[in-house]
Structures are given as C-alpha cells and as structure tokens.
Amino acid sequence: MKNYELVLSHVEADLAAGRLRLGGRLPGERALAEQLGISRPSVREAIRVLEALGVVRTAVGSGPDAGAVIVAEPSSPMTSLLRLHLATNHLPIRDIVQTRVLLESWAAREAATRTDVEPELQAAEALLDTMDDPSIPPEDFHLLDAEFHVALSGLAGNVLIAAVMSSLRSAIHGYVLAAVPNLPDWDATAIGLRAEHRAIIAAIRAGDPTRAATEVTSHIEGFYRAARLG
The missing domain is CATH 1.10.10.10 (Winged helix-like DNA-binding domain superfamily/Winged helix DNA-binding domain)
Structure with a gap:
C-alpha cells in the first residue's frame, strides 16, 4: 500500500x-x-x-x-470521471442512455408514490415555465433541462441517485448540445420536449407510477433517437 x-x-x-x-x-x-x-x-x-x-x-x-x-460533494468527482471516460469513448453514449432510463424511470416511479413532494414539483415546474419561452437559445434550454432532470431524480428521495444523475447530466451536456444540429427542426423538437416534461410532472402528481416511468423512458429515448446519439 x-x-x-x-x-x-x-x-x-x-x-x-x-x-x-x-x-x-x-x-x-x-x-x-x-x-x-x-x-x-x-x-x-x-x-x-x-x-x-x-x-x-x-x-x-x-x-x-x-x-x-x-464535506460531502460526490457529484463533482463523478462528473469529472464520466467526462474523461466519455472523451476516451470508453463509455458509449448508448450505455449512458440506458443508465439514464434505468435511474430516471425508477425515480419517477418512486416520486409518484410519495405525497410529500409538492414543493419540489412546483420548483421543477418553475424550470419548465422558463423553458416555455420560445426565444430561449438551445444552450440555455438544455441547461435548464439538465436542472429539471436532476430535480426530477431528487423527487425519489434517494441522495445517491440524485448525485449520480447530477453527474451524468453534467458530463453529457456538451454531447447533447452538439447533437442539436442533427435535429431536423429544433423549434418543433423543443415544443415536443416541453409537452413531454409536463406529461411526466402530471403523471407524478396524479400518483401514477407506471405512467410516470413510461413517460420518462419515452422522453429520454425519443430525444436520443431524434438526435442520433444512441
């Protein structure tokens, strides 16, 4: 040693x-x-x-x-590690997508079973309100999108899941932004993403775990498919 x-x-x-x-x-x-x-x-x-x-x-x-x-700041070192491994192509984007689906769908399912998350839901919706501005640049939209997904993961009440999700979103932000030119119509994509975000929140607020998990899965996989990232 x-x-x-x-x-x-x-x-x-x-x-x-x-x-x-x-x-x-x-x-x-x-x-x-x-x-x-x-x-x-x-x-x-x-x-x-x-x-x-x-x-x-x-x-x-x-x-x-x-x-x-x-101190306790686990997301920062995990973010750096993920960025380095993504840069070396050691972690395929498709594997990242599958991990996000696994973690976020679980978090959404758990959040839909809780009755004490209304303040956090309102905070997440405040991010969506800002993203509703049709003139918002793609970079700002995706920064807010990252915050929204981290907040969404935090609704499950699992500190480790929230830290991992924060690291994942930070590590892949540049790759997501670089994929925007691959989208045939960013404005139409943004409209669709806004609607999907609202549908996730609605399912959680309705206490429907299955629908919440399904909405999250469809949302994540649909974007990566459209952006040709995975």
Whole structure:
C-alpha cells in the first residue's frame, strides 16, 4: 500500500466510526504524519486526493478556516470521471442512455408514490415555465433541462441517485448540445420536449407510477433517437 493510501484508509475508518463527521477537520499534516509514520508530503498527497474526491475542502493559512474540512460533494468527482471516460469513448453514449432510463424511470416511479413532494414539483415546474419561452437559445434550454432532470431524480428521495444523475447530466451536456444540429427542426423538437416534461410532472402528481416511468423512458429515448446519439 502506498503511503498516501494509508491516510485514505485512516480517514475512511474514522468516518465510518464517527470519529470524523461532516464539518469536522482533519488533524494537521504533522500530526497525521507522526501518527501514521509517513512523511508530510505523503499526507499532502492524500489530502489532494481527498479534495479531488469531494471528501474534504481545504483552505490555506493559520486562521480558524484553515486546514481540511470534511464535506460531502460526490457529484463533482463523478462528473469529472464520466467526462474523461466519455472523451476516451470508453463509455458509449448508448450505455449512458440506458443508465439514464434505468435511474430516471425508477425515480419517477418512486416520486409518484410519495405525497410529500409538492414543493419540489412546483420548483421543477418553475424550470419548465422558463423553458416555455420560445426565444430561449438551445444552450440555455438544455441547461435548464439538465436542472429539471436532476430535480426530477431528487423527487425519489434517494441522495445517491440524485448525485449520480447530477453527474451524468453534467458530463453529457456538451454531447447533447452538439447533437442539436442533427435535429431536423429544433423549434418543433423543443415544443415536443416541453409537452413531454409536463406529461411526466402530471403523471407524478396524479400518483401514477407506471405512467410516470413510461413517460420518462419515452422522453429520454425519443430525444436520443431524434438526435442520433444512441
């Protein structure tokens, strides 16, 4: 095991045991180095890894805000990882589509069984209201579309699903936008997407899990088919 991995294992064990919590701070470099019998550069390397993984946030200096603070930002590192693998063509777009269908249809189905999501539904509808502007550029439309789908996934109440969906949408946004020229009529496509979004919300609000899942599946697969992405 490399020295910096000793630090990662140590932090993982402390988090699992409750000795470290969100908002808490890691011990200083010198203390960790002495405790684990490794060099301070190895500790610094580990902290950089933890920051890249979204586990800590660091601030330099000697004040009360200095050091490495435990945070929980899983979507950022997952987004970076997905982007890199998409760039290498290691993750085919069609596989991404299938994953989105699997996760989002499940989330919509779960959301339709809940009775406590009305505020979140209204927030999602506010995004759709903005997207109804016929003069909105495709790039802005798709940024709002990404927000809508992340919000939709959050309705299921599963934090991990929401984080994965946020990463997926962020990672593929550029590919989706690049596909717009492949659409024969963007204005007609936008009208169809708006109607499909409203149909998803209506199914969830009606408490119809099967219809909600079906609407989401048809919506995702239909766009990728029209854009010739998958």
